[in-house]
Structure formats: C-alpha cells, structure tokens
Amino acid sequence: MRALPPISERTFTHAFKRAIDDVPDKAAYIDADGVELTYAQTMDRALRAGTAFAALGVEEEQSVALMLDNSVEFITAVYGLGLTRRVQVPVNTAYKGDFLAHILNDCDAEVVVIEAEYAERLALIADQLPRIRHVVVRGDAPHSLGSRFETSSFTALFDNQPAELVDAAPDDLMAIMYTSGTTGLSKGVEISHAHAYTYASREDAARPVAEDRILVVLPLFHLAGQWYGAYQSLIARATAVVQPAFSVSKFWGWVRDFKITETVMLGAVAELLQQAEPRPDDADNTLSYAVMAPLASDLETFRTRFDVQLGAVYGMSEIGGVMFTEPEDVVPGEAGMARAGFELRLVDSDGNDVPNGAHGELLVRPEDPALVMRGYRGLPEKTAETIVDGWVHTGDIFKRDDEGHYYFVDRSKDALRRRGENISSFEVERTVNAYPDILECAVVAAPSDLGEDEIKAVVVVREGHELDFIKLTEFMVERMPYFMVPRYIQVIGVLPKTPTQKIQKHLLRDSGVAQDVWDREAAGIKLNRRS
Numbered sequence: 040m041r042a043l044p045p046i047s048e049r050t051f052t053h054a055f056k057r058a059i060d061d062v063p064d065k066a067a068y069i070d071a072d073g074v075e076l077t078y079a080q081t082m083d084r085a086l087r088a089g090t091a092f093a094a095l096g097v098e099e100e101q102s103v104a105l106m107l108d109n110s111v112e113f114i115t116a117v118y119g120l121g122l123t124r125r126v127q128v129p130v131n132t133a134y135k136g137d138f139l140a141h142i143l144n145d146c147d148a149e150v151v152v153i154e155a156e157y158a159e160r161l162a163l164i165a166d167q168l169p170r171i172r173h174v175v176v177r178g179d180a181p182h183s184l185g186s187r188f189e190t191s192s193f194t195a196l197f198d199n200q201p202a203e204l205v206d207a208a209p210d211d212l213m214a215i216m217y218t219s220g221t222t223g224l225s226k227g228v229e230i231s232h233a234h235a236y237t238y239a240s241r242e243d244a245a246r247p248v249a250e251d252r253i254l255v256v257l258p259l260f261h262l263a264g265q266w267y268g269a270y271q272s273l274i275a276r277a278t279a280v281v282q283p284a285f286s287v288s289k290f291w292g293w294v295r296d297f298k299i300t301e302t303v304m305l306g307a308v309a310e311l312l313q314q315a316e317p318r319p320d321d322a323d324n325t326l327s328y329a330v331m332a333p334l335a336s337d338l339e340t341f342r343t344r345f346d347v348q349l350g351a352v353y354g355m356s357e358i359g360g361v362m363f364t365e366p367e368d369v370v371p372g373e374a375g376m377a378r379a380g381f382e383l384r385l386v387d388s389d390g391n392d393v394p395n396g397a398h399g400e401l402l403v404r405p406e407d408p409a410l411v412m413r414g415y416r417g418l419p420e421k422t423a424e425t426i427v428d429g430w431v432h433t434g435d436i437f438k439r440d441d442e443g444h445y446y447f448v449d450r451s452k453d454a455l456r457r458r459g460e461n462i463s464s465f466e467v468e469r470t471v472n473a474y475p476d477i478l479e480c481a482v483v484a485a486p487s488d489l490g491e492d493e494i495k496a497v498v499v500v501r502e503g504h505e506l507d508f509i510k511l512t513e514f515m516v517e518r519m520p521y522f523m524v525p526r527y528i529q530v531i532g533v534l535p536k537t538p539t540q541k542i543q544k545h546l547l548r549d550s551g552v553a554q555d556v557w558d559r560e561a562a563g564i565k566l567n568r569r570s
Contacts, residue, residue, distance in 0.1 A: 049209050050233070051118060063077065063078050068111045068272075069111070076115075081115060088116055089120070091198075102127075103125060107154055123205050128142070128215045129261070133521050136517075139164060140167040140168060146217075161188070171188060213231055216230055228416075230413070238262065243379060249277055256302070256308070261460075267330070291324055303330045303352075304329055305332050313341055321345055322343075330349075332351070332352045338371045350364060353445065383445070385401060386399050400432065401436070411431050457522055464481075464482040467519065468481065470515060475501075475504075478500060480499070485527050497531055524559070524570075526558065529553070529557070
C-alpha cells in the first residue's frame with residue numbers, strides 16, 4: 040500500500056527535488072494562455088521569482104499577497120515564495136473595498152502581486168493600506184495606482200539569476216489562507232509546509248499517478264485548486280492543465296482536448312454538469328477519475344453517464360484533508376472515511392462521544408501538530424477556542440455509520456457556503472446594514488437546486504423609507520465579492536429575537552423562499568467574477 044513520506048520531507052523543496060530527479064523534462068503545467076513548462080523550467084522560474092522577491096525586500100517568513108487569475112505564472116509565483124521560505128497569501132479575486140483592505144492589512148504584507156485588471160481596487164483603498172509599499176502588476180491592461188505605491192512588471196520577476204533553494208522545515212509557515220468567520224471578519228489560517236503537503240498528497244491512495252493529466256478548474260487562490268490540483272500534480276509527478284475557471288459548456292471539451300484523466304469537483308460543479316442536457320457522447324471522454332466534495336446527488340447516474348469513477352473527500356483550511364474514500368468503497372451521500380494520520384471524533388454539545396448514527400460535531404487530532412493549522416493569525420483567543428487539548432473543533436456536524444463512513448449533516452456555525460466559498464453572514468450583514476434605507480438585517484441560507492446555499496437577506500426598512508431592491512443590489516455589488524451578494528431579499532416588520540436580543544435565524548431559515556421574497560435572478564440580475 041502506498042504511503043506519504045515522513046513528515047520531515049513534506050515540503051515544497053522535497054517535492055520538487057523528487058520531481059527534478061525523476062522527470063525534469065516532463066510537462067508539469069499547461070494553461071489556457073498556451074504556457075507550458077517542464078518540471079525543470081517550473082523550478083527555474085520559481086527560483087528566479089524568489090530572487091526578485093528578495094530584491095523587493097521580502098525577508099524569509101514574510102508574507103506576499105497574490106491576487107491573480109489562474110495561470111502557470113500564478114503557480115510559479117507560489118513556488119518562488121515556498122522554495123525560498125517566504126509566505127504566500129492568496130487573495131480571492133472577487134474581493135474589493137473593506138474586504139480586500141482587511142486581508143492585506145491583517146497579513147502584514149508589504150508587497151502585492153496583482154492582475155492589472157484588479158489594480159484599480161488597490162487605488163481605491165490606498166489610504167487604508169499603510170504597509171503596502173510595492174505592487175507587482177501582471178498583464179498589459181492600463182492601471183492607475185498613482186504615486187502611492189512603487190510598481191514593477193510581473194515579467195520582471197523572472198529577469199534574475201535563480202535563488203538558492205531553501206530547505207524549509209515541515210512546521211515552517213508556508214501560507215496564510217483566509218476563511219470567512221461567523222462572528223467577525225475573515226480569519227487568516229496559518230498553514231505549515233507539512234499541513235499543505237499532507238492535504239495535497241494522495242500518495243496514500245491509488246490515484247493520481249505520474250501518468251495522470253489533472254484538470255484544474257477551481258481557483259488557485261483556493262486550497263482545493265492550488266493544493267488538490269497544482270500541488271497534488273507536483274507530488275505525483277503528473278501533468279496539470281490549468282484553466283481560468285469552471286465552465287459547463289467547455290468542461291468536456293477541455294477533457295477531450297488535453298486528454299485529461301483526473302480532476303477535483305467541489306461545490307456545485309458536479310450538479311451543474313449533471314443538470315446539463317444529456318448528449319450521446321457524454322461517456323466518450325478520457326476522464327477516468329474525479330474526486331468530489333460533496334458527492335454528486337445521483338452518484339450512479341453520474342458515474343454511468345460520464346463513465347467516470349468517483350472518490351469522496353472532506354477537508355477544510357484549518358485541518359487539511361482528513362477523510363477520503365476510494366471509488367470502489369464509495370457510499371452515496373458520504374463525505375469520506377478517516378484518513379491515516381488523523382484521529383476523528385463526533386461529540387455532543389457536552390463533549391461526549393456520540394454513537395454511530397447519531398449527530399455530533401467533528402473533532403480532529405493529527406498525529407503531528409504540523410498537519411493542522413498553527414492557528415488564526417493574530418487571534419490567540421479564537422485559536423484557543425478552536426484547538427483544545429490538541430483537538431481541532433471544526434464546527435461541522437456529521438454522523439458515522441457502522442462501516443466508518445462519515446456523512447456531513449450541517450454546520451453548527453452560522454456560516455453559509457455558496458459556489459465553493461465559505462461566507463460569513465456577519466460580513467454580508469455589515470454591508471447591507473450600511474445601506475441608508477435599512478434599519479436592520481439578518482442573512483441566512485436559502486435552499487438551492489445546486490446542493491449548496493443561496494443567500495437570503497431579511498431586512499427591516501427604516502420608518503418612512505421605501506426599499507428599491509435594484510439599488511440595494513447595486514450598492515452591494517460595489518462593496519462585496521459577487522458570490523456574497525444575496526440572491527433573495529425579504530422585507531419584514533421586525534426581526535424575531537430572543538429575550539437577550541439575539542436574532543432567531545432558524546425562524547428566518549425555516550420560512551424559506553416565500554412569495555413575498557424578491558429574487559435577484561428572477562429580476563434578470565445574474566452575477567459572476569467580473570461583476
């Protein structure tokens with residue numbers, strides 16, 4: 040049976056050394072821009088970028104923010120930081136305004152690498168970014184960063200001699216990944232080399248292998264796209280094909296054109312493919328294996344229609360990947376089985392273990408602390424609440440069957456999940472409450488036919504005011520990422536509250552999407568990453 044290497048060897052450096060020793064001239068990464076790099080070329084460009092970051096004054100263990108679209112160049116920038124013991128902070132490319140300012144300030148970065156297309160967002164919040172001094176701009180689109188920041192071109196990152204490879208320790212900080220909170224701003228999850236490697240690696244599973252060609256359609260600023268896609272391919276010495284984003288209409292064309300054999304599907308991806316109009320050639324493709332979280336709602340139909348084997352997986356930023364089930368053992372609806380190296384418990388509200396079949400919060404304890412997050416950046420109290428006696432409290436509710444399969448039930452935290460993104464109701468509410476006509480707001484999940492959440496904002500309008508749903512939507516679009524903008528808006532006279540004035544959100548969820556709820560999409564307003 041295959042297994043991961045010792046924890047001491049779970050770093051970018053060790054992964055690259057193995058690839059360079061075995062397959063230096065093999066195609067490592069291919070992207071939609073036509074860029075194709077071998078493993079040797081990828082490492083060379085990464086180390087040249089490492090030299091450039093050093094010249095920009097980025098010290099070892101210091102953060103660099105990356106707000107980039109999917110590309111091979113994004114990957115080389117990530118590796119350039121990791122191979123020289125610097126820290127990447129991937130930024131969701133939908134972020135703007137206060138959301139963006141919070142992350143850039145919280146991570147203490149002084150250098151930002153950004154697409155030219157998004158540079159104006161920095162200019163608009165320049166006075167909120169006291170630490171940012173240099174911006175590396177990718178692309179030829181004009182930008183107006185003014186004199187507030189020093190600027191340079193992304194291509195100049197590679198006009199250097201390669202840096203020396205640095206042997207990072209497995210518990211060295213490799214990344215800060217921001218995840219939405221439920222009672223405050225997004226939290227920075229501090230991630231070590233061993234944590235990222237263990238999440239990314241499937242050396243303890245049958246696939247991937249070096250012969251695989253892995254399609255990456257999830258964003259590289261997200262751990263699933265970067266680690267379960269690009270990094271997993273490096274560890275396996277496979278070839279990764281990176282596309283800008285998921286597309287129902289293009290997905291199977293990419294599979295056939297690039298002879299893709301494996302991919303990962305998160306969120307609504309499987310449901311969107313499944314809901315597409317059937318074609319006679321659906322099964323005529325090279326894809327033989329896909330990992331899903333969650334599994335397709337109609338598992339057997341998906342497998343048969345597209346002639347693909349499916350594996351179940353579960354993980355999150357704080358804990359990495361802790362569950363997995365091989366295709367031959369997959370049970371419909373499951374999230375996976377316990378992975379070696381992690382001890383899992385399901386407990387009730389008093390911390391007592393629950394029997395099989397009962398619902399309980401998932402707690403995770405790794406064999407080595409480096410396999411889970413160090414903590415939340417700058418939030419020691421929140422970290423202490425989450426990691427107790429070595430156990431990470433996930434806030435996710437599961438049940439387990441007698442064979443050891445785990446089934447996701449619900450989130451005990453007041454968060455939502457849409458299009459693969461965790462969303463803080465607090466952050467959405469804060470923006471909606473800033474609208475002049477709104478007195479008070481509560482944001483809850485609403486049913487979605489894609490298997491995740493739609494977002495419903497329940498609002499109380501100020502006395503003497505009338506709410507214009509279109510103008511409120513425009514207000515939100517200007518101030519928050521597109522995926523956070525509520526689809527549904529409901530106006531009520533007063534929010535239901537407990538005697539201690541806590542909003543009873545369960546009552547608002549239970550009401551669902553009634554006739555008196557305004558539907559943004561029914562009104563013809565559909566949003567995407569460019570919104």
